[in-house]
Amino acid sequence: MTDTQVPTAAASTRSYPDYSRPLWQRWLLTRESAVIVALIVVAIVASSTVQNFGTPVTLGFLLLDVTPILMIALPMTFVIVTGEIDLSVASTLGLSSVLLGVLTKAGWPIEGAFVVCLVVGLVCGAVNGFLVTVVGLPSLAVTIGTLALFRGIAVGLLGTTAITDFPFFWQNLAQQRFGTSGIPVVMVLVVVLVIVFALLLHATPYGRGLFALGLSSETAAFSGVHVARTKFIAFLLTGLIAALAGIYWTLRYGSARGDNAVGLELSVIAAVLLGGVSIFGGKGAMHGVIAGVLLIGVLQSALRLANVSSDAINIITGVLLILSVLSPRILAWARGSRARRRRSQP
Numbered sequence: 001m002t003d004t005q006v007p008t009a010a011a012s013t014r015s016y017p018d019y020s021r022p023l024w025q026r027w028l029l030t031r032e033s034a035v036i037v038a039l040i041v042v043a044i045v046a047s048s049t050v051q052n053f054g055t056p057v058t059l060g061f062l063l064l065d066v067t068p069i070l071m072i073a074l075p076m077t078f079v080i081v082t083g084e085i086d087l088s089v090a091s092t093l094g095l096s097s098v099l100l101g102v103l104t105k106a107g108w109p110i111e112g113a114f115v116v117c118l119v120v121g122l123v124c125g126a127v128n129g130f131l132v133t134v135v136g137l138p139s140l141a142v143t144i145g146t147l148a149l150f151r152g153i154a155v156g157l158l159g160t161t162a163i164t165d166f167p168f169f170w171q172n173l174a175q176q177r178f179g180t181s182g183i184p185v186v187m188v189l190v191v192v193l194v195i196v197f198a199l200l201l202h203a204t205p206y207g208r209g210l211f212a213l214g215l216s217s218e219t220a221a222f223s224g225v226h227v228a229r230t231k232f233i234a235f236l237l238t239g240l241i242a243a244l245a246g247i248y249w250t251l252r253y254g255s256a257r258g259d260n261a262v263g264l265e266l267s268v269i270a271a272v273l274l275g276g277v278s279i280f281g282g283k284g285a286m287h288g289v290i291a292g293v294l295l296i297g298v299l300q301s302a303l304r305l306a307n308v309s310s311d312a313i314n315i316i317t318g319v320l321l322i323l324s325v326l327s328p329r330i331l332a333w334a335r336g337s338r339a340r341r342r343r344s345q346p
Contacts, residue, residue, distance in 0.1 A: 032275065042302070053302055056180060058182075064186070067186055075197065075234065077275075080269075081282065083214045088149075088265075091154070092239055098260075099157070100117050101158065124146065125237065127146060166250070166254060174248055212225050266314075
Protein backbone atom coordinates (compact mmCIF):
# COMPACT_ATOMS: atom_id res chain seq x y z
CA MET A 1 0.00 0.00 0.00
CA THR A 2 1.35 3.45 -0.92
CA ASP A 3 1.46 6.45 1.38
CA THR A 4 -1.34 8.12 -0.53
CA GLN A 5 -3.68 5.23 0.18
CA VAL A 6 -3.44 5.47 3.97
CA PRO A 7 -5.52 8.65 4.50
CA THR A 8 -8.20 7.23 2.22
CA ALA A 9 -8.53 4.11 4.34
CA ALA A 10 -8.65 6.16 7.51
CA ALA A 11 -11.33 8.46 6.12
CA SER A 12 -13.53 5.54 5.12
CA THR A 13 -13.90 4.29 8.70
CA ARG A 14 -13.67 7.45 10.78
CA SER A 15 -17.03 8.72 12.07
CA TYR A 16 -17.92 12.39 12.32
CA PRO A 17 -20.73 14.13 14.21
CA ASP A 18 -23.80 14.95 12.18
CA TYR A 19 -23.41 18.72 12.13
CA SER A 20 -26.47 19.08 9.92
CA ARG A 21 -28.56 18.65 13.06
CA PRO A 22 -28.93 21.37 15.72
CA LEU A 23 -26.67 21.12 18.77
CA TRP A 24 -29.54 20.26 21.13
CA GLN A 25 -30.47 17.30 18.93
CA ARG A 26 -26.89 16.02 18.88
CA TRP A 27 -26.83 16.20 22.68
CA LEU A 28 -30.34 15.05 23.58
CA LEU A 29 -31.46 12.73 20.77
CA THR A 30 -28.93 10.01 21.61
CA ARG A 31 -29.01 6.49 23.00
CA GLU A 32 -27.41 7.70 26.24
CA SER A 33 -30.06 10.40 26.73
CA ALA A 34 -32.80 7.83 26.17
CA VAL A 35 -31.34 5.62 28.90
CA ILE A 36 -31.15 8.57 31.31
CA VAL A 37 -34.79 9.43 30.60
CA ALA A 38 -35.77 5.79 31.10
CA LEU A 39 -33.89 5.76 34.43
CA ILE A 40 -35.77 8.86 35.63
CA VAL A 41 -39.14 7.46 34.53
CA VAL A 42 -38.56 4.05 36.14
CA ALA A 43 -37.38 5.67 39.39
CA ILE A 44 -40.47 7.90 39.54
CA VAL A 45 -42.85 5.04 38.78
CA ALA A 46 -41.16 2.75 41.31
CA SER A 47 -41.25 5.45 44.00
CA SER A 48 -44.97 5.97 43.50
CA THR A 49 -46.03 2.33 43.14
CA VAL A 50 -43.61 0.23 45.21
CA GLN A 51 -43.86 0.61 48.96
CA ASN A 52 -40.73 1.96 50.71
CA PHE A 53 -38.80 2.32 47.45
CA GLY A 54 -38.20 6.06 47.76
CA THR A 55 -36.76 5.94 51.29
CA PRO A 56 -33.09 6.73 52.18
CA VAL A 57 -32.68 3.15 53.43
CA THR A 58 -33.65 1.74 50.04
CA LEU A 59 -31.40 4.26 48.29
CA GLY A 60 -28.47 3.15 50.44
CA PHE A 61 -28.98 -0.53 49.73
CA LEU A 62 -29.50 0.21 46.02
CA LEU A 63 -26.16 2.02 45.79
CA LEU A 64 -24.40 -0.70 47.78
CA ASP A 65 -25.82 -3.34 45.43
CA VAL A 66 -24.81 -1.57 42.21
CA THR A 67 -21.32 -0.59 43.41
CA PRO A 68 -19.50 -3.76 42.22
CA ILE A 69 -21.40 -3.70 38.91
CA LEU A 70 -20.56 -0.04 38.37
CA MET A 71 -16.91 -0.59 39.27
CA ILE A 72 -16.45 -3.41 36.77
CA ALA A 73 -18.57 -1.71 34.10
CA LEU A 74 -16.01 1.12 33.83
CA PRO A 75 -13.10 -0.96 32.45
CA MET A 76 -15.54 -3.30 30.70
CA THR A 77 -16.56 -0.27 28.63
CA PHE A 78 -12.95 0.04 27.45
CA VAL A 79 -12.83 -3.63 26.43
CA ILE A 80 -16.15 -3.60 24.57
CA VAL A 81 -15.37 -0.30 22.82
CA THR A 82 -12.37 -2.06 21.24
CA GLY A 83 -14.69 -4.81 19.96
CA GLU A 84 -13.60 -7.40 22.56
CA ILE A 85 -15.32 -8.82 25.66
CA ASP A 86 -14.30 -10.15 29.08
CA LEU A 87 -16.54 -12.79 30.63
CA SER A 88 -14.12 -13.66 33.44
CA VAL A 89 -14.66 -10.59 35.62
CA ALA A 90 -17.01 -12.29 38.10
CA SER A 91 -14.58 -15.18 38.52
CA THR A 92 -11.74 -12.71 39.11
CA LEU A 93 -13.92 -11.06 41.75
CA GLY A 94 -14.55 -14.45 43.38
CA LEU A 95 -10.84 -15.33 43.35
CA SER A 96 -9.98 -11.98 44.94
CA SER A 97 -12.61 -12.58 47.62
CA VAL A 98 -11.22 -16.03 48.44
CA LEU A 99 -7.64 -14.76 48.59
CA LEU A 100 -8.67 -11.99 50.97
CA GLY A 101 -10.30 -14.54 53.25
CA VAL A 102 -7.45 -17.07 53.09
CA LEU A 103 -4.72 -14.48 53.72
CA THR A 104 -6.61 -12.82 56.55
CA LYS A 105 -7.23 -16.18 58.21
CA ALA A 106 -3.52 -17.00 57.84
CA GLY A 107 -2.64 -13.94 59.92
CA TRP A 108 -1.76 -11.45 57.20
CA PRO A 109 -2.55 -7.79 57.91
CA ILE A 110 -5.61 -7.01 55.88
CA GLU A 111 -3.90 -4.10 54.12
CA GLY A 112 -1.25 -6.51 52.82
CA ALA A 113 -4.00 -8.88 51.71
CA PHE A 114 -5.57 -6.00 49.75
CA VAL A 115 -2.33 -5.51 47.83
CA VAL A 116 -2.02 -9.22 47.03
CA CYS A 117 -5.62 -9.34 45.77
CA LEU A 118 -5.05 -6.37 43.46
CA VAL A 119 -1.83 -7.89 42.12
CA VAL A 120 -3.61 -11.19 41.43
CA GLY A 121 -6.33 -9.22 39.64
CA LEU A 122 -3.66 -7.66 37.43
CA VAL A 123 -2.26 -11.14 36.73
CA CYS A 124 -5.73 -12.39 35.73
CA GLY A 125 -6.13 -9.43 33.38
CA ALA A 126 -2.64 -9.99 32.00
CA VAL A 127 -3.46 -13.64 31.22
CA ASN A 128 -6.52 -12.57 29.24
CA GLY A 129 -4.65 -9.75 27.54
CA PHE A 130 -1.70 -11.94 26.59
CA LEU A 131 -3.87 -14.66 25.05
CA VAL A 132 -5.91 -12.11 23.09
CA THR A 133 -3.25 -9.64 21.96
CA VAL A 134 -0.11 -11.78 21.69
CA VAL A 135 -1.39 -15.27 20.93
CA GLY A 136 -4.23 -13.86 18.83
CA LEU A 137 -7.12 -15.89 20.27
CA PRO A 138 -10.69 -14.50 20.25
CA SER A 139 -11.57 -12.82 23.53
CA LEU A 140 -14.90 -14.64 23.80
CA ALA A 141 -13.22 -18.07 23.82
CA VAL A 142 -10.34 -16.93 26.03
CA THR A 143 -12.50 -15.38 28.75
CA ILE A 144 -14.93 -18.31 28.79
CA GLY A 145 -11.91 -20.47 29.55
CA THR A 146 -10.48 -18.16 32.20
CA LEU A 147 -13.96 -17.77 33.69
CA ALA A 148 -13.84 -21.48 34.54
CA LEU A 149 -10.12 -21.38 35.43
CA PHE A 150 -10.28 -18.52 37.93
CA ARG A 151 -13.48 -19.83 39.50
CA GLY A 152 -11.96 -23.29 39.77
CA ILE A 153 -8.90 -21.90 41.57
CA ALA A 154 -11.15 -19.98 43.97
CA VAL A 155 -13.24 -23.03 44.82
CA GLY A 156 -10.12 -25.17 45.07
CA LEU A 157 -8.54 -22.82 47.61
CA LEU A 158 -11.56 -22.62 49.91
CA GLY A 159 -13.84 -25.49 48.96
CA THR A 160 -17.42 -25.09 50.09
CA THR A 161 -16.54 -23.30 53.33
CA ALA A 162 -16.74 -19.58 54.04
CA ILE A 163 -14.45 -17.24 55.94
CA THR A 164 -16.31 -14.56 57.90
CA ASP A 165 -13.73 -13.18 60.32
CA PHE A 166 -12.65 -9.76 59.09
CA PRO A 167 -11.68 -6.55 60.95
CA PHE A 168 -14.77 -4.65 62.07
CA PHE A 169 -13.39 -1.29 60.90
CA TRP A 170 -13.17 -2.38 57.25
CA GLN A 171 -16.51 -4.18 57.28
CA ASN A 172 -18.19 -1.15 58.79
CA LEU A 173 -16.49 1.17 56.28
CA ALA A 174 -17.86 -0.89 53.37
CA GLN A 175 -21.43 -0.31 54.62
CA GLN A 176 -21.19 3.06 56.36
CA ARG A 177 -23.52 5.88 55.22
CA PHE A 178 -23.25 9.66 55.24
CA GLY A 179 -25.58 10.58 58.09
CA THR A 180 -29.26 10.02 57.33
CA SER A 181 -28.88 10.57 53.58
CA GLY A 182 -28.52 6.85 52.89
CA ILE A 183 -25.56 7.46 50.56
CA PRO A 184 -22.76 4.96 51.31
CA VAL A 185 -19.23 6.19 52.02
CA VAL A 186 -17.91 3.81 49.35
CA MET A 187 -19.52 6.05 46.72
CA VAL A 188 -16.57 8.43 47.19
CA LEU A 189 -14.30 5.74 45.74
CA VAL A 190 -16.83 5.03 42.98
CA VAL A 191 -17.03 8.70 41.98
CA VAL A 192 -13.24 8.93 41.82
CA LEU A 193 -13.10 5.84 39.58
CA VAL A 194 -15.87 7.23 37.34
CA ILE A 195 -13.99 10.51 36.88
CA VAL A 196 -10.69 8.76 36.13
CA PHE A 197 -12.18 6.33 33.61
CA ALA A 198 -14.34 9.00 31.96
CA LEU A 199 -11.29 11.24 31.46
CA LEU A 200 -9.26 8.31 30.12
CA LEU A 201 -11.97 7.40 27.63
CA HIS A 202 -13.02 10.83 26.43
CA ALA A 203 -10.07 13.17 27.02
CA THR A 204 -6.85 11.24 26.30
CA PRO A 205 -5.09 9.77 23.26
CA TYR A 206 -5.51 6.34 24.85
CA GLY A 207 -9.29 6.71 24.80
CA ARG A 208 -9.26 7.85 21.18
CA GLY A 209 -7.16 4.79 20.41
CA LEU A 210 -9.83 2.56 21.98
CA PHE A 211 -12.53 4.00 19.70
CA ALA A 212 -10.24 3.75 16.69
CA LEU A 213 -9.64 0.06 17.44
CA GLY A 214 -13.36 -0.56 17.63
CA LEU A 215 -13.90 1.03 14.24
CA SER A 216 -10.98 -0.66 12.48
CA SER A 217 -7.81 -2.22 13.87
CA GLU A 218 -5.98 -1.77 10.57
CA THR A 219 -6.86 1.91 10.31
CA ALA A 220 -5.96 2.45 13.96
CA ALA A 221 -2.56 0.89 13.39
CA PHE A 222 -1.95 3.16 10.37
CA SER A 223 -2.89 6.21 12.46
CA GLY A 224 -0.29 5.37 15.12
CA VAL A 225 -2.30 3.40 17.69
CA HIS A 226 -0.36 0.54 19.32
CA VAL A 227 -3.09 -2.07 18.88
CA ALA A 228 -1.77 -4.84 21.12
CA ARG A 229 -0.70 -2.54 23.96
CA THR A 230 -4.01 -0.64 23.96
CA LYS A 231 -6.08 -3.81 24.25
CA PHE A 232 -3.68 -5.33 26.79
CA ILE A 233 -4.07 -2.31 29.10
CA ALA A 234 -7.87 -2.58 28.83
CA PHE A 235 -7.77 -6.21 29.99
CA LEU A 236 -5.34 -5.28 32.79
CA LEU A 237 -7.81 -2.68 34.02
CA THR A 238 -10.72 -5.13 34.04
CA GLY A 239 -8.70 -7.58 36.12
CA LEU A 240 -7.56 -4.88 38.56
CA ILE A 241 -11.00 -3.35 39.10
CA ALA A 242 -12.68 -6.79 39.33
CA ALA A 243 -10.23 -7.64 42.15
CA LEU A 244 -11.05 -4.32 43.84
CA ALA A 245 -14.75 -5.16 43.54
CA GLY A 246 -13.96 -8.55 45.12
CA ILE A 247 -12.45 -6.80 48.15
CA TYR A 248 -15.52 -4.60 48.46
CA TRP A 249 -17.88 -7.57 48.00
CA THR A 250 -16.15 -9.55 50.76
CA LEU A 251 -16.18 -6.70 53.26
CA ARG A 252 -19.72 -5.63 52.42
CA TYR A 253 -21.20 -9.12 52.93
CA GLY A 254 -18.61 -10.20 55.50
CA SER A 255 -18.01 -13.51 53.74
CA ALA A 256 -15.31 -14.93 51.47
CA ARG A 257 -16.65 -17.78 49.37
CA GLY A 258 -15.61 -19.48 46.16
CA ASP A 259 -19.03 -18.86 44.60
CA ASN A 260 -19.24 -15.14 45.35
CA ALA A 261 -20.70 -13.07 42.48
CA VAL A 262 -21.53 -16.03 40.24
CA GLY A 263 -23.29 -14.64 37.15
CA LEU A 264 -22.41 -11.01 37.88
CA GLU A 265 -20.81 -10.67 34.44
CA LEU A 266 -24.33 -10.84 32.94
CA SER A 267 -25.42 -7.72 34.82
CA VAL A 268 -22.18 -5.89 33.98
CA ILE A 269 -22.34 -6.57 30.24
CA ALA A 270 -26.08 -5.87 30.12
CA ALA A 271 -25.54 -2.49 31.81
CA VAL A 272 -22.69 -1.53 29.45
CA LEU A 273 -24.64 -2.44 26.33
CA LEU A 274 -27.84 -0.89 27.64
CA GLY A 275 -25.88 2.32 28.22
CA GLY A 276 -25.20 2.68 24.50
CA VAL A 277 -21.85 0.93 24.01
CA SER A 278 -21.89 -1.02 20.75
CA ILE A 279 -21.13 -4.73 21.06
CA PHE A 280 -19.26 -4.36 17.74
CA GLY A 281 -16.99 -1.66 19.17
CA GLY A 282 -16.20 1.92 18.25
CA LYS A 283 -19.14 3.60 20.00
CA GLY A 284 -20.11 4.47 23.56
CA ALA A 285 -20.04 7.07 26.31
CA MET A 286 -19.34 6.76 30.01
CA HIS A 287 -22.42 8.68 31.18
CA GLY A 288 -24.61 6.24 29.27
CA VAL A 289 -22.90 3.29 30.98
CA ILE A 290 -23.49 4.82 34.41
CA ALA A 291 -27.15 5.39 33.55
CA GLY A 292 -27.41 1.79 32.32
CA VAL A 293 -25.99 0.44 35.59
CA LEU A 294 -28.36 2.56 37.66
CA LEU A 295 -31.34 1.61 35.46
CA ILE A 296 -30.73 -2.10 35.96
CA GLY A 297 -30.13 -1.50 39.69
CA VAL A 298 -33.37 0.44 40.09
CA LEU A 299 -35.33 -2.22 38.21
CA GLN A 300 -33.88 -5.06 40.28
CA SER A 301 -34.39 -3.22 43.57
CA ALA A 302 -37.99 -2.32 42.75
CA LEU A 303 -38.79 -5.87 41.64
CA ARG A 304 -37.28 -7.34 44.82
CA LEU A 305 -39.36 -4.98 46.96
CA ALA A 306 -42.40 -6.03 44.92
CA ASN A 307 -41.63 -9.68 45.88
CA VAL A 308 -40.67 -10.73 42.36
CA SER A 309 -38.54 -13.89 42.37
CA SER A 310 -34.83 -13.80 41.56
CA ASP A 311 -35.41 -16.06 38.55
CA ALA A 312 -37.83 -13.52 37.07
CA ILE A 313 -35.30 -10.74 37.71
CA ASN A 314 -32.65 -12.73 35.85
CA ILE A 315 -35.06 -13.20 32.94
CA ILE A 316 -35.69 -9.45 32.79
CA THR A 317 -31.93 -8.77 32.86
CA GLY A 318 -31.44 -11.23 30.00
CA VAL A 319 -34.19 -9.58 27.97
CA LEU A 320 -32.56 -6.19 28.51
CA LEU A 321 -29.26 -7.61 27.30
CA ILE A 322 -30.86 -8.93 24.10
CA LEU A 323 -32.68 -5.66 23.48
CA SER A 324 -29.44 -3.74 24.03
CA VAL A 325 -27.82 -5.69 21.21
CA LEU A 326 -30.82 -5.64 18.87
CA SER A 327 -32.00 -2.05 19.25
CA PRO A 328 -29.05 -0.37 17.43
CA ARG A 329 -29.53 -2.70 14.45
CA ILE A 330 -33.29 -2.07 14.40
CA LEU A 331 -32.76 1.72 14.57
CA ALA A 332 -30.14 1.59 11.83
CA TRP A 333 -32.47 -0.46 9.63
CA ALA A 334 -35.30 2.03 10.24
CA ARG A 335 -33.08 5.00 9.36
CA GLY A 336 -31.83 3.25 6.24
CA SER A 337 -35.37 2.45 5.13
CA ARG A 338 -36.47 6.04 5.66
CA ALA A 339 -33.47 7.36 3.72
CA ARG A 340 -34.17 4.99 0.82
CA ARG A 341 -37.79 6.11 0.69
CA ARG A 342 -36.72 9.73 0.57
CA ARG A 343 -34.28 9.06 -2.27
CA SER A 344 -36.94 7.20 -4.23
CA GLN A 345 -39.31 10.16 -4.11
CA PRO A 346 -39.21 12.48 -7.19
